[in-house]
Amino acid sequence: MTEPADRAGRGPAGVRGVLLCGDTELGAWLLERAPERTGSADGTSAGDGTSGAGGTSGTSGAGGGLPVRLACVRYGGAEVPACYAEAGAGTARWLSLVWEPGELLVGPAGLPGVPGCPRCAWLRRRRNQPPVPQAGPGQDRMPLAPPAGPVLDLAAALLAGELAALARDGRRTGHGTPDAGWPLARTRGALLRIGTDRGGVSRHPLLPDPECVRCGPLLTGADRDPVPGPAGPPPPSPGRLRALSGARLAALTRTFVDPCAGLVQEVRERSEGGRPVAVAVRSPARATGVSHHGYGHGADFRTAAAHAVLEALERLGGTPTPRAAASRGPVASFRQVAGTAVYPPSLGLHPDASYDRPGFPYARWSASRETEWIWARSLTRDRAVLVPAGHVHYAEARPARPRFVQELSNGCALGASLAEAVLHGLLEVAERDAFLATWYARLPLRRIDLGSAADRRVPVLAAWARERAGVELRAYDATLEQGIPAVWVMAVAGADA
Numbered sequence: 001m002t003e004p005a006d007r008a009g010r011g012p013a014g015v016r017g018v019l020l021c022g023d024t025e026l027g028a029w030l031l032e033r034a035p036e037r038t039g040s041a042d043g044t045s046a047g048d049g050t051s052g053a054g055g056t057s058g059t060s061g062a063g064g065g066l067p068v069r070l071a072c073v074r075y076g077g078a079e080v081p082a083c084y085a086e087a088g089a090g091t092a093r094w095l096s097l098v099w100e101p102g103e104l105l106v107g108p109a110g111l112p113g114v115p116g117c118p119r120c121a122w123l124r125r126r127r128n129q130p131p132v133p134q135a136g137p138g139q140d141r142m143p144l145a146p147p148a149g150p151v152l153d154l155a156a157a158l159l160a161g162e163l164a165a166l167a168r169d170g171r172r173t174g175h176g177t178p179d180a181g182w183p184l185a186r187t188r189g190a191l192l193r194i195g196t197d198r199g200g201v202s203r204h205p206l207l208p209d210p211e212c213v214r215c216g217p218l219l220t221g222a223d224r225d226p227v228p229g230p231a232g233p234p235p236p237s238p239g240r241l242r243a244l245s246g247a248r249l250a251a252l253t254r255t256f257v258d259p260c261a262g263l264v265q266e267v268r269e270r271s272e273g274g275r276p277v278a279v280a281v282r283s284p285a286r287a288t289g290v291s292h293h294g295y296g297h298g299a300d301f302r303t304a305a306a307h308a309v310l311e312a313l314e315r316l317g318g319t320p321t322p323r324a325a326a327s328r329g330p331v332a333s334f335r336q337v338a339g340t341a342v343y344p345p346s347l348g349l350h351p352d353a354s355y356d357r358p359g360f361p362y363a364r365w366s367a368s369r370e371t372e373w374i375w376a377r378s379l380t381r382d383r384a385v386l387v388p389a390g391h392v393h394y395a396e397a398r399p400a401r402p403r404f405v406q407e408l409s410n411g412c413a414l415g416a417s418l419a420e421a422v423l424h425g426l427l428e429v430a431e432r433d434a435f436l437a438t439w440y441a442r443l444p445l446r447r448i449d450l451g452s453a454a455d456r457r458v459p460v461l462a463a464w465a466r467e468r469a470g471v472e473l474r475a476y477d478a479t480l481e482q483g484i485p486a487v488w489v490m491a492v493a494g495a496d497a
Contacts, residue, residue: 017067018163022083026099027072033152034160068167069094071118075101080122088117088214093166095187096121097159104155104194107187108206109166115208115215116189123209124261128282151199158194158201162187193260204260249306256309264294264312267305272297274468278304280312292319292395314414318395329373329386331401333366337373341386344404363402371401379422427484434478434486445476445488465491 020027071087071094087094088110096118098105110117165185186192190205208215257264257280268279278301280294292315296307334341344365355364363369372389389396390403411429415421438445450462450473462473471491478486 017167019067019069019087021069021071021087021094022081023072023074025072026074027070027097030097030156030159031070033156068092068163070163071096073098075099080119084119084122088119094118095162095166096191102196104196105191106159106162106194107185107191108189109162109185109187110214111188113218114188115212115218116206117208117212117215119212120209120215121191121206121261123211124206124263128259128262128265151194151196154199154201155194155196158192162192191261202260204258204262205254206261207255207263249302252306252309256313263316264309267308269301269305274464276301276304278308280305280308282312282316292316310414314412315395315409317412318393318409320389320393320396327375328389329375331370331372333368333370335367337386338367340384341373342378342388344388347388347391347405349405362404362406365404369402371403372399430480430482430484431486434480434484435488437480438478438488443478445478448475448477448487450475 069087069092071083073081091112094110095107108116108118108121162185186203190203193202193204208219210216210219256262257267259266264280264282266281268281270277276298278296282292294308294312294315296304296311298304298307334344349365354360373386374389374392375384376387378385391407394407410432411425413421413424413428415424451459453459465471465473471493474490474492476488478488
C-alpha cells in the first residue's frame with residue numbers, strides 16, 4: 001500500500017558533500033535549485049563543475065555530515081544502471097534519483113550492511129511496471145522536460161532534505177542514538193515518488209530483493225539440506241491453522257502490495273454471483289503461459305484480498321531465484337547423480353507417444369540426458385535428495401535445460417512455519433490424489449447431506465448458490481485408504497440441478 005509522505009520543507013542543514021554518479025546533468029539540474037546547504041563545505045553547489053553524463057562529480061567535504069553519493073538516471077531500461085555499481089561501491093551511503101515520464105523517484109537509501117537498496121527497487125519496479133519509453137532515434141537520452149514552478153521547488157527541497165538526513169543518518173548507522181531534531185531519512189527502506197504534473201508525493205515501502213547482488217547475500221538464503229523448523233506460535237484455537245484476522249490481514253497487504261515496488265502490484269476486487277472475489281496481480285512484465293497471479297474469495301473483500309495475496313506469494317515459490325545458489329544442485333544426468341537423486345519416472349511421465357508429437361515441448365526421459373537438479377528434503381528418507389528443477393520451478397519461462405514433464409503448482413503451500421507449509425502441501429497432494437483416483441477408476445462415492453453439517457454456514461452457502469447462481473451444490477466423500485478426509489463438491493446447473 002502507498003503511504004502519503006509529508007511535503008518537503010526547506011530541509012535541515014548539514015550536508016557538506018554530494019557526489020554525483022551517472023547522469024550528472026540531471027542531478028546538477030535539480031541540486032542547483034535545492035537549498036544552499038546541499039552544497040559543499042566551502043559553500044559551492046554540489047552541482048557545480050559536473051563532468052557530464054556517465055561521470056562522477058561533486059565534493060566530499062566532511063563538515064556537518066558525511067558525503068553521500070547520488071546515482072542519477074534519466075530514464076530506465078531493463079538492466080540495472082551501471083552507475084549503481086559506482087555509487088554503491090565500498091561502504092558508501094548512497095541515494096538514487098530516477099526521472100521517468102511523469103515522475104521523479106528518490107531512494108531508497110543504500111546503507112552499508114542494510115538490505116534494501118536502489119538495485120532492489122529497480123528490480124522490483126521492472127517486474128511490476130510496463131516498459132519505460134526509450135530515447136528516440138539519434139537520441140542518447142530522453143529530453144529532460146522538468147517540472148515547473150512549485151513542483152520543481154518541491155522536488156529540489158525534498159531531495160535536499162533526504163540527502164541531508166542521510167548524511168547525518170550515516171553517522172549513526174551502527175545503532176547510535178539519533179540526534180534530537182534529526183529524523184531518520186524517509187528513504188530508509190522506501191522510495192519517494194513525486195508526480196511531475198501536480199507534485200503529489202507518496203512513500204512506497206520496499207522489501208529487499210534476493211536477486212540483488214548486494215543485498216541477496218545479506219538475506220537468509222536457502223538451506224542445502226532443508227528440514228522442518230520449529231512449529232511457530234500455537235494456533236489461536238485447537239485445530240485452527242493459518243489464521244489471519246484484523247491487524248494481521250491489514251499488515252499482510254501493507255507489506256506485499258504496492259503499485260510502485262511491491263511483490264504484488266495491485267489487488268483487484270469484483271463480485272461473482274454476489275460473492276467477494278479478489279485477484280492479486282503480480283509480475284505483468286514477466287507474464288507467461290503460467291499464471292503468476294493469486295486468486296482469493298471470502299465472506300468479505302478484505303478476507304478475499306488476503307487470500308489472493310497469499311496465493312500470489314505461493315506462486316512466487318514456483319519461480320527460480322538466481323541468487324538462491326545454496327539450493328541449486330548440479331547440471332547432470334541421472335546416471336551421474338543416481339546415488340542422491342529421486343528417480344524421475346517415479347514422479348510421473350507423459351505417455352511415451354506424446355514425446356514423438358511435432359512441437360511437443362518436453363523431452364523424453366533418459367538416464368543419460370542432462371538436466372538441472374535442486375536439493376530438497378525427503379520426508380520418507382529423512383535426508384537431502386536431488387530432484388529435477390522442473391518439478392520445483394514450474395513457472396520458469398525459459399528453462400536452460402530440457403524438461404521431462406509439464407509441472408504445475410500441485411502440492412505447493414504456505415504456512416506460518418516450514419512445518420505448517422509442509423503439512424498443507426501434503427494435504428493438497430492427498431486432495432488431488434483422491435480426485436484423480438476417483439476420476440480414472442470411476443469409484444462410486446457416497447453423497448453427503450449438506451443440510452446436516454454442524455457448521456450452519458454450509459447449508460446457507462448451498463442455499464445462496466441455488467438462489468443467486470442457479471446451481472445446486474453436491475458433495476461426495478472421496479476419502480481413500482489413507483484415511484485423510486477428502487470431499488468432492490460439484491456445482492450442477494440446468495435440468496439436472
